[in-house]
Amino acid sequence: MAFSSVTQTLDPCQHTSESIPDNPDDHICSETTNPFSPESVANHESSLLDNPNGCLTTGARIERAWAHWKKLGEPKLIVAPMVDNSELPFRLLCRKYGAEAAYTPMLHSRIFSENEKYRSQEFTTCKEDRPLFVQFCANDPDTLLEAARKVEPYCDYVDINLGCPQRIAKRGNYGAFLMEKLPLVKSLVEKLALNLNVPVSCKIRLFPNLQDTLNYAKMLENAGCALLAVHGRTRDEKDGKKIRANWDAIRAVKNALRIPVLANGNIRHMDDVTRCLEETGVDGVLSAETLLENPALFAGFRTVDWVSDGGDGIRDAKLDQADLVVEYLKLCEKYPVPWRMIRAHVHKMLGEWFRVHPHVRADFNAQSILSFEFLYGMVDRLRELGVSRPLYVKDTV
Numbered sequence: 001m002a003f004s005s006v007t008q009t010l011d012p013c014q015h016t017s018e019s020i021p022d023n024p025d026d027h028i029c030s031e032t033t034n035p036f037s038p039e040s041v042a043n044h045e046s047s048l049l050d051n052p053n054g055c056l057t058t059g060a061r062i063e064r065a066w067a068h069w070k071k072l073g074e075p076k077l078i079v080a081p082m083v084d085n086s087e088l089p090f091r092l093l094c095r096k097y098g099a100e101a102a103y104t105p106m107l108h109s110r111i112f113s114e115n116e117k118y119r120s121q122e123f124t125t126c127k128e129d130r131p132l133f134v135q136f137c138a139n140d141p142d143t144l145l146e147a148a149r150k151v152e153p154y155c156d157y158v159d160i161n162l163g164c165p166q167r168i169a170k171r172g173n174y175g176a177f178l179m180e181k182l183p184l185v186k187s188l189v190e191k192l193a194l195n196l197n198v199p200v201s202c203k204i205r206l207f208p209n210l211q212d213t214l215n216y217a218k219m220l221e222n223a224g225c226a227l228l229a230v231h232g233r234t235r236d237e238k239d240g241k242k243i244r245a246n247w248d249a250i251r252a253v254k255n256a257l258r259i260p261v262l263a264n265g266n267i268r269h270m271d272d273v274t275r276c277l278e279e280t281g282v283d284g285v286l287s288a289e290t291l292l293e294n295p296a297l298f299a300g301f302r303t304v305d306w307v308s309d310g311g312d313g314i315r316d317a318k319l320d321q322a323d324l325v326v327e328y329l330k331l332c333e334k335y336p337v338p339w340r341m342i343r344a345h346v347h348k349m350l351g352e353w354f355r356v357h358p359h360v361r362a363d364f365n366a367q368s369i370l371s372f373e374f375l376y377g378m379v380d381r382l383r384e385l386g387v388s389r390p391l392y393v394k395d396t397v
């Protein structure tokens with residue numbers, strides 16, 4: 001994942017571990033509210049279903065999966081899970097601009113179940129943050145269940161990350177490396193499906209062979225998975241910018257399953273969303289990389305890169321990425337997160353602006369300790385320098 005030079009080289013599946021280093025970027029930007037406090041738990045309006053899946057027939061489980069999906073309003077436009085990037089303020093920004101549901105970043109189930117500091121730093125939410133899918137990586141069913149129980153009052157699905165292809169996942173024995181350990185995957189899904197009150201979802205990658213992918217997806221459905229997101233690339237196809245996602249394989253999975261299925265890959269603007277829904281027949285789409293640059297994607301806004309894809313009737317939206325950065329910073333003031341997340345988002349949203357004025361980027365990178373004052377000032381400075389990079393909308397969107 002190519003992040004700008006100053007941002008730590010972020011491995012998408014990296015997570016902060018038990019020992020949080022004393023790096024100013026890891027400090028929270030101000031005091032935070034803890035969803036695990038006794039008051040929060042007492043105030044929480046439970047959205048739990050009446051019974052876990054224990055004694056249900058397959059038909060009843062499928063019906064239940066659909067009933068839950070419909071109760072959530074059948075969200076089609078979904079923020080994908082992103083370590084250090086799909087955190088609460090970013091999710092809220094995307095929701096304001098059309099996202100109908102969102103995943104948390106991947107959380108490490110063992111650390112989450114053991115470490116209070118990790119829990120309160122890495123998982124924050126609020127009542128507007130629904131529907132919410134909380135994602136864990138795991139390789140032990142009991143540990144996963146323990147972690148999942150802590151979040152189930154605050155979310156609509158507990159999701160299992162079966163797609164992370166990074167080296168850290170290989171070392172940690174999770175993500176896409178569990179594709180070699182399908183009995184373990186089955187036991188993870190069954191454990192949650194039998195014991196949790198919220199449904200379990202999974203996010204997978206493709207096997208090189210379509211039939212293997214279909215068998216895998218069927219196995220997950222039979223184990224109790226109630227929603228499946230399919231990233232249309234294999235474990236070895238790591239570079240999403242260079243390798244197109246395989247929508248044909250996603251369509252085949254959708255056709256083979258009875259539960260709701262989501263597609264992930266190749267979503268750069270709303271025309272892609274429409275095409276993906278039509279071509280694959282899926283129930284919704286996830287976007288990751290594009291949303292980082294343009295969190296207003298799902299409201300029909302597109303960056304200049306995709307203007308020519310839009311045909312006639314494209315116009316300046318009178319909204320730009322600097323406006324979105326300011327909105328994001330305000331959300332961070334309200335819902336504090338570690339500075340490293342803010343740094344990463346500012347780099348992503350203002351990347352093109354910095355290319356025009358690299359000295360502003362250099363100045364930003366030189367700040368070992370960030371402040372909101374500095375960041376708002378930096379946006380003003382870019383505007384004073386006359387950078388103009390509007391987002392665009394289509395008259396018909």
Ligand SMILES: Cc1cc2nc3c(=O)[nH]c(=O)nc-3n(C[C@H](O)[C@H](O)[C@H](O)COP(=O)(O)O)c2cc1C
Nearest residue numbers: 012080081082083105106231240265266287288289
């Ligand atoms: C910064 C970043 C962090 C990511 N972290 C996760 C993660 O925590 N869990 C996960 O399942 N996928 C993660 N991914 C993968 C995305 O969810 C998504 O599957 C992938 O980027 C393909 O979607 P896209 O083509 O819309 O970018 C991450 C991707 C990025 C760019």
